[in-house]
Amino acid sequence: MSPKSPKKKARIYLPASTLKEQLSRPGGKSRDEAVKAAIAGVETLREKSMDAIDAAIKAVEAVAHEGTNGVLTESKLHDVLRNADEIVELAGTFRLENLDAAGRSLCDLVGLLLKTSPYPAEPIVVHARALRLFAPGRPSLSAAQTEVILAELARFRAFFEAKPAASP
């Protein structure tokens, strides 16, 4: 049996930092002032962000239709996930609720698909269509239409949730 190396002792200390003093200097902004200014600042990025949402949806659409015999690769699913994450972030920031819901549904779906094999493209195609319908600049849908679309997306998730995971 090899001799055990001596265990390093834990060191606990208060780091020397001037950050607290810097932040507490007179001046600066109160929470309300800072938040109000930040919300106005985010609003200046709206146009660019809407373009970014469009680009992300296009990327999802492109991947969805790239599947060979209706099957995607794992790396393509990760591409979808990255774009869906971006859609959720931007839709959440600008309060595009339906797009946010469809984006989250796509993230959840990809998480489920990654546990199965092969990876079917069809659920991604349907989610891409939903994203496009909820995209900014599109005619707004009625509450009933929105409900039907989101319910369909939920059905896909429920199906793959019930599907047994692929064995490693």
Next chain:
Amino acid sequence: MEKSPRLNFNGVTALLVEGDRHSVSLLSEILRRFGLDNQYCIETGAEAKAHMQRVAVDFFFCEAVLPDMDGLDLVRWVRRSAPVPYIPIVVLTGYSRVDAVVGARDAGANLVVKKPLSPQVLFDRLAWMGLGTRKFVETETYVGPDRRFKSIGPPDGLGRRSTDLSQDVGEATEPNMTQNEIDAMMKPTKLANI
């Protein structure tokens, strides 16, 4: 009444490591409007390491997934190898990376913030990290801020909910109970058989 701290970010520096340029634009704009103008925006973990060897920063924001490496590996590197290992680190995660929360905590991050970013949440977190006093722990398996909160809680006025009690409980409205009265309340008593 909840105290609202004023924060003066003038002269404070932040390093933003994020592969997605739209995300970094949003974060950068929010911080700039808070008054934190001195920002370095970097896309990759390798660039961030090189930058930190040269320049000290006060806050470090890092995406959980970077183009060239796992963001949590970068956090571990900062804690173990950077010239200033104890800087406040915020890890940003997307919706699909909620699982990164535990990993980020164990890597030594001070906080994990889920995107989309809320200016309110971000301001509160920066106030909590910047104004609070948190010890630093170095062990064989963990280097980072002390993760034990039970006895201290968040700084006064920075509770998570509006209903959180402040430390100021006001004047007593009734005389204090005597020790005998308190003991009587704690004393085990036999219940009568029904």
